[in-house]
Amino acid sequence: MKRIANGRRLALALTTILALTGLAATVALAGGSPGGPPDKLVIAYQPGIGYAPLIVIKDQRWIEKRYPGTQIEWKVLASGAAITDGVIKGDIHVGAGGVGPLLVGWARGVDWKYIAPLNEGDLWLMAKDPSIKTIEDLRGKRIAMPSPTSIQAMVLRKMAQVKLGDAKALDRGIISMDHPDAMQALLSGQIDAHLTSPPFQFQEKVRGAHVIARSYTYFGAHSFLGAMVTQKFYDEHTAFSKALYQDVVRAIALIEKNPDRVAKILQADAGGSPTNRQFKQWITNPALKYTTRPRGLVRFAAFMNRIGAISRMPSSWRELVFPPVYPTKGS
Amino acid sequence: MASTLDNVSRTREQPANGSRSTGEPLLSVEHVRLGYWTPAGFNLAVGDVSFEVQRRERIIVIGPSGCGKSTLLKAIAGFISPAGGEISVAGRTAPPPGPDRAVVFQEFDQLFAWRTVLDNVAYPLRVNRRRRADATASARQFLELTGLGHAADRYPHQLSGGMKQRVAIARALALEPAILLMDEPFGSLDALTRARLQGELNAILDRTHTTLLFVTHSIDEALVLGDRVVVLGNAPSTVQELVDVRDVGAPDSAAYADMRRRLRRLLANKGEEVDENAVFV
Amino acid sequence: MQSSSSPAAATALSEPLRRPRVVGWGRLPAWLRFTLLLAALVGLWQAYVSLKDVNPLLFASPRAVAEAFVDGWRDGTIPRATWTTVKVLALGIGIGALVAAVLTVFATLTKIGDDLLVLLTSILNPLPGVAVLPLALLWFGLNTNALLFVIANATIWPIAINVTTGFRTVNPTIVAVGRNIGLSSRRLVTDVLAPAALPHTISGLKAAWAFGWRTIIAAELVFGVSGADGGLGFYINNAKLYLRIPQVFAGLVTIAILGVLFETVFGVLERRTVVRWGMKTVPATSGGGEG
Ligand SMILES: Nc1ncnc2c1ncn2[C@@H]1O[C@H](COP(=O)(O)OP(=O)(O)OP(=O)(O)O)[C@@H](O)[C@H]1O
Ligand SMILES: [Mg+2]
Numbered sequence: 062m063k064r065i066a067n068g069r070r071l072a073l074a075l076t077t078i079l080a081l082t083g084l085a086a087t088v089a090l091a092g093g094s095p096g097g098p099p100d101k102l103v104i105a106y107q108p109g110i111g112y113a114p115l116i117v118i119k120d121q122r123w124i125e126k127r128y129p130g131t132q133i134e135w136k137v138l139a140s141g142a143a144i145t146d147g148v149i150k151g152d153i154h155v156g157a158g159g160v161g162p163l164l165v166g167w168a169r170g171v172d173w174k175y176i177a178p179l180n181e182g183d184l185w186l187m188a189k190d191p192s193i194k195t196i197e198d199l200r201g202k203r204i205a206m207p208s209p210t211s212i213q214a215m216v217l218r219k220m221a222q223v224k225l226g227d228a229k230a231l232d233r234g235i236i237s238m239d240h241p242d243a244m245q246a247l248l249s250g251q252i253d254a255h256l257t258s259p260p261f262q263f264q265e266k267v268r269g270a271h272v273i274a275r276s277y278t279y280f281g282a283h284s285f286l287g288a289m290v291t292q293k294f295y296d297e298h299t300a301f302s303k304a305l306y307q308d309v310v311r312a313i314a315l316i317e318k319n320p321d322r323v324a325k326i327l328q329a330d331a332g333g334s335p336t337n338r339q340f341k342q343w344i345t346n347p348a349l350k351y352t353t354r355p356r357g358l359v360r361f362a363a364f365m366n367r368i369g370a371i372s373r374m375p376s377s378w379r380e381l382v383f384p385p386v387y388p389t390k391g392s
Numbered sequence: 393m394a395s396t397l398d399n400v401s402r403t404r405e406q407p408a409n410g411s412r413s414t415g416e417p418l419l420s421v422e423h424v425r426l427g428y429w430t431p432a433g434f435n436l437a438v439g440d441v442s443f444e445v446q447r448r449e450r451i452i453v454i455g456p457s458g459c460g461k462s463t464l465l466k467a468i469a470g471f472i473s474p475a476g477g478e479i480s481v482a483g484r485t486a487p488p489p490g491p492d493r494a495v496v497f498q499e500f501d502q503l504f505a506w507r508t509v510l511d512n513v514a515y516p517l518r519v520n521r522r523r524r525a526d527a528t529a530s531a532r533q534f535l536e537l538t539g540l541g542h543a544a545d546r547y548p549h550q551l552s553g554g555m556k557q558r559v560a561i562a563r564a565l566a567l568e569p570a571i572l573l574m575d576e577p578f579g580s581l582d583a584l585t586r587a588r589l590q591g592e593l594n595a596i597l598d599r600t601h602t603t604l605l606f607v608t609h610s611i612d613e614a615l616v617l618g619d620r621v622v623v624l625g626n627a628p629s630t631v632q633e634l635v636d637v638r639d640v641g642a643p644d645s646a647a648y649a650d651m652r653r654r655l656r657r658l659l660a661n662k663g664e665e666v667d668e669n670a671v672f673v
Numbered sequence: 674m675q676s677s678s679s680p681a682a683a684t685a686l687s688e689p690l691r692r693p694r695v696v697g698w699g700r701l702p703a704w705l706r707f708t709l710l711l712a713a714l715v716g717l718w719q720a721y722v723s724l725k726d727v728n729p730l731l732f733a734s735p736r737a738v739a740e741a742f743v744d745g746w747r748d749g750t751i752p753r754a755t756w757t758t759v760k761v762l763a764l765g766i767g768i769g770a771l772v773a774a775v776l777t778v779f780a781t782l783t784k785i786g787d788d789l790l791v792l793l794t795s796i797l798n799p800l801p802g803v804a805v806l807p808l809a810l811l812w813f814g815l816n817t818n819a820l821l822f823v824i825a826n827a828t829i830w831p832i833a834i835n836v837t838t839g840f841r842t843v844n845p846t847i848v849a850v851g852r853n854i855g856l857s858s859r860r861l862v863t864d865v866l867a868p869a870a871l872p873h874t875i876s877g878l879k880a881a882w883a884f885g886w887r888t889i890i891a892a893e894l895v896f897g898v899s900g901a902d903g904g905l906g907f908y909i910n911n912a913k914l915y916l917r918i919p920q921v922f923a924g925l926v927t928i929a930i931l932g933v934l935f936e937t938v939f940g941v942l943e944r945r946t947v948v949r950w951g952m953k954t955v956p957a958t959s960g961g962g963e964g
Contacts, residue, residue: 149731203816210915246815471852491853494853495850499844499846501846504847505952506868516854519856567854
């Protein structure tokens with residue numbers, strides 16, 4: 062009797078494991094992407110005015126107008142990790158994100174590059190407690206940022222390396238939170254600091270937080286966000302990709318030439334609030350400069366490589382962008 | 393059968409004789425009423441029972457099933473307080489449970505499952521301030537006496553029902569109580585073991601001068617062990633008769649047969665199924 | 674596959690077929706059977722990865738996992754994460770057990786305490802542990818205390834309800850024996866009630882460990898306290914963010930091994946106590962109360 066009971070249990074375990082293996086296989090196989098012109102396209106980005114060029118393209122329906130046969134879906138996802146996952150699985154074709162995930166993915170073999178950098182951004186480290194004035198005061202404190210692989214996390218480690226002599230000195234305090242939650246948490250005193258981005262840093266400043274440090278101090282002016290596609294996608298849809306780059310250039314030109322109009326677009330996209338004056342202030346703030354010129358990519362890669370976040374180095378900034386970006390003389 | 397019979401015949405001296413009516417009784421039960429609260433109300437088991445037990449005396453309580461024998465025994469042991477009347481032991485009224493009235497319960501599961509057979513007997517001795525080595529030695533001795541020397545290191549679940557009961561008997565005997573309370577302790581034993589243990593019990597009581605209150609269904613057991621027999625009626629029970637059986641002699645004597653018939657008739661009137669499987673039929 | 678039929682059919686079919694065989698699967702010792710089976714599964718896994726050319730960003734080969742596992746143990750990241758998780762879990766279960774003990778005493782001594790326990794258990798026990806995490810974060814902030822609260826909450830109820838049932842269902846005769854041999858109330862509790870209720874207590878602890886273990890891993894995945902202080906859930910999440918898929922698998926393997934280890938410890942504990950004493954183990958009650 063006992064032996065039979067064991068046998069049944071074994072059979073059950075075996076079946077379960079086979080089923081799981083099958084499931085994993087299905088998941089793994091779902092990664093293939095279709096050839097030919099893009100008849101379906103998913104573009105994903107995150108909340109924040111850093112993505113303004115994409116929001117303009119979406120609002121103006123430039124892609125839809127150029128490719129009427131393409132079914133286009135715009136997705137706003139809360140985390141960079143979700144966008145990375147989507148691109149790896151092939152569910153997302155154009156994913157926008159920070160320099161951190163770009164480099165982490167690139168180094169791990171995600172075959173992607175920036176088809177169009179979106180901006181340079183000065184990322185501020187904010188605190189509310191007046192007794193926290195410098196990086197040194199942050200030892201043992203809780204510091205929020207989108208994730209341990211975000212560009213903010215890399216910036217924090219650089220700050221820790223410069224000011225505290227150890228890049229990992231503040232790792233213990235890193236808390237993964239998206240920016241809106243982190244802003245609430247900072248203002249209500251649940252966390253001690255927030256390494257953030259526009260417009261959250263502007264809002265936090267207005268609501269009583271102060272700036273402890275800025276990323277430009279440590280990396281010089283540097284790229285913040287960009288739109289990524291995979292090499293495979295670029296090879297299969299080169300014309301589309303080049304056009305997308307031109308759309309971003311055009312959107313940035315519109316932001317520069319007519320910030321009032323773009324502010325209205327952003328306000329409408331955000332559901333009506335805050336005011337378009339507020340949006341205009343944000344997109345014209347010098348902390349955020351819309352440009353397709355990549356800057357500081359190699360510097361970031363070198364730093365991330367030194368602290369072990371990535372295990373290989375690009376030979377030049379060109380290795381991280383597609384040909385349409387080459388003429389911008391990046392770094 | 394006949395040889396066993398000889399072994400367990402009433403060969404003991406009868407020290408209780410002299411002290412029977414002298415001095416204060418060790419145990420006195422006066423107009424005791426006992427019962428249980430049930431959802432239907434108070435259910436009286438023992439209606440009105442009185443008797444006294446002298447030191448060294450051996451009292452057998454006999455009566456139909458469900459008449460309250462176990463209830464009475466538990467009340468004497470201090471687990472149930474009477475709804476009326478009074479129980480006193482050695483001059484103390486309603487004493488709380490204690491090792492001076494060691495009990496062998498009717499239930500099988502009265503051993504500590506997590507202790508070995510040896511420890512089941514030795515542990516109560518240690519609780520009562522006996523030194524470890526002393527307690528162990530004493531426990532071994534009483535286990536030998538009940539024929540369980542070979543099983544000393546087993547756990548209770550590895551014993552048969554009768555063996556478990558014998559451990560409980562060894563435990564109670566080892567405590568050397570002033571009065572030993574036994575509730576059908578031999579009920580689950582085979583005839584030979586039962587007869588042997590009856591003999592051993594008599595011998596031990598002779599040696600230790602222990603007073604005994606013993607519940608049984610078996611008339612023969614009552615006659616072999618008892619000085620006096622308390623015959624209870626149906627619940628709510630009263631004492632039907634208090635019979636002196638000290639002088640009935642050996643089981644093959646005429647007096648014994650007379651007494652046996654008399655008790656049998658008393659019980660039969662009360663609808664009791666007399667234990668026909670008893671040794672001395 | 675045949676074993677999916679009813680027990681009776683399985684007995685009828687397989688007994689006479691299997692018996693005569695001299696060398697059969699069933700004749701091998703258990704450890705060998707499981708080792709062979711495990712080896713076969715790992716082989717299957719490796720074969721799948723090698724033949725199918727799977728995306729290494731989605732699925733790892735056993736070889737890569739083994740390497741990540743060994744590296745993780747060598748460089749101290751997995752032991753550190755494991756230690757963090759186990760430490761928080763032990764502390765959480767400790768707190769849970771303490772609160773459960775108080776509740777149990779209260780429930781054993783008073784009727785209202787008993788009712789309260791039954792009520793609280795039926796309300797709080799079915800809640801998945803992580804469900805209270807957002808509230809815990811609000812109350813305790815983003816720190817270990819929130820995790821401790823969640824784990825304590827997940828463990829109090831199975832322990833309390835099992836131990837209470839254990840105490841309540843102790844055979845009255847054995848308690849009577851304890852009083853008869855002259856035990857004080859304190860020793861009656863420690864020497865009679867406690868061992869008599871041990872099967873239930875162990876069930877409670879087992880259930881508590883199972884709940885707590887799942888809860889802490891889930892909570893760490895949702896909110897790994899962070900950085901160098903992160904536990905196994907955080908380790909897995911972090912590895913995933915860095916796209917180190919073999920490390921993700923290595924973390925899962927560690928969790929599985931720890932699970933087996935804890936089960937083994939409980940198994941040994943039971944074999945040394947309740948099984949040895951012939952006290953049947955009672956399955957953990959999940960609520961309700963009456964035993
Ligand atoms: N715990 C209890 N609660 C309620 N009623 C009880 C309880 N124990 C016994 N009784 C009742 O009390 C009466 C006497 O029971 P008791 O066990 O004393 O009988 P007994 O004479 O020992 O019977 P037996 O010879 O079968 O052992 C019975 O009617 C029984 O149903
Ligand atoms: Mg009885």
